[in-house]
Amino acid sequence: MSKRLGKGLDALIPSLSVSEDDKVIEIPLKELRPNPFQPRKAFDDENIQELADSIAQHGVIQPIIVRKVLKGYEIIAGERRFRASQVAGKKTIPAVVRTFSDQQVMEIALIENLQRENLNAMEVATAYQALMEEFKLTQEDLSARVGKSRSHIANFLRLLSLPEEVKEYVSRGTLSMGHARALVGIKKEDLILMLAHRAIEEGWSVRQLEEAVQNLETKRKDNDKDKDKKTDPYLVDVEQTLQSRFQTTVKIRNSSKDKGKIELNYYSRQELERLLEMLNNM
Structure with a gap:
């Protein structure tokens, strides 16, 4: 698994995996809240429903990862399972509590989504910008953290200069990343x-x-x-x-x-x- 993830996440892998030695607890869904740094804005309703049907029949097989916050818990990994459990009418969900910094939480959410190709180009660009602004990172810093080349990051950040209408086309998939890159140099x-x-x-x-x-x-x-x-x-x-x-x-x-x-x-x-x-x- 670690070979598929960015270099910046390598040190976090042990904290994301669940072993038999981990203490799994049942947390009420009402005490959980989504990751505020989640770059993914849209979840496929059909996929969530399919997962909900599976959870209704077999339960949640893989515990989610959370961290303790002032009021309840914050989801680090497993938001789809959380949403599907809500749809399935579950009251609780199995979870493992970990300790993460805000920066680690942002990196985990971003890299996990990138590896699964769950994010569209504008979500990636916005997430990169958020990481840089929130933690005062340069493009070189971010490149090292997420295991992507500096040119890759620069190309995505340039998309943010496009008109809002065009960014919306890219978000919906009406225009591809390639189309957006062709347009970004026009003043x-x-x-x-x-x-x-x-x-x-x-x-x-x-x-x-x-x-x-x-x-x-x-x-x-x-x-x-x-x-x-x-x-x-x-x-x-x-x-x-x-x-x-x-x-x-x-x-x-x-x-x-x-x-x-x-x-x-x-x-x-x-x-x-x-x-x-x-x-x-x-």
Whole structure:
């Protein structure tokens, strides 16, 4: 088991395992409270019900791990068993009492969930940030504690800079971690949202989104070079209006006072067809 867990948890393994020498006590469910540092925000109701059915028939086979607090006990490991016992109508649950610091409790909850892949990307990012802020840890400190590379931690923390709407997409699984990483380098929120919406609506792969971001960056550099050449505020306003209308990058290139061309960017065959349909209906 220890080989599967982060290095930061290795020293805690003996305290998480239950042996025949441990004193197991029955604790009333009403005296227990969930781990306040639990990074997992959503529990699958169907899985909880299945576990509740098993507990109703066989009882709780593996005791949960708790620590004593001012009013009752706090769950360290075993919240699913606790929730399922509530659903099963149990009054008590077998438990082993341990002593843990707040930092150990946060690390245990985070690493256990990471190993089971129970957390979505935003829950992981939020948990990393909470650990760093609560215990004044650097990224290097956190890397050593949870057994993950510094680049891994940095990539997750960058997700926290995304707009709330996009973070919600990632939390629900509408956008993947890969999609989020492709968007995180964009500075303008409206462009992030535009590309996120396009990725969802068009079913873009991570590669397609990365290409769209790259094309957008290339256009931005071209725009920077052309700033001195285009000072007409009317054309700037028209570009912004068309970009909002077509939900894609629009570029107006004027070759003379009254002549020029309008460019509409697309990032997939499906999006090209969408733009053509919009133009045909105008």
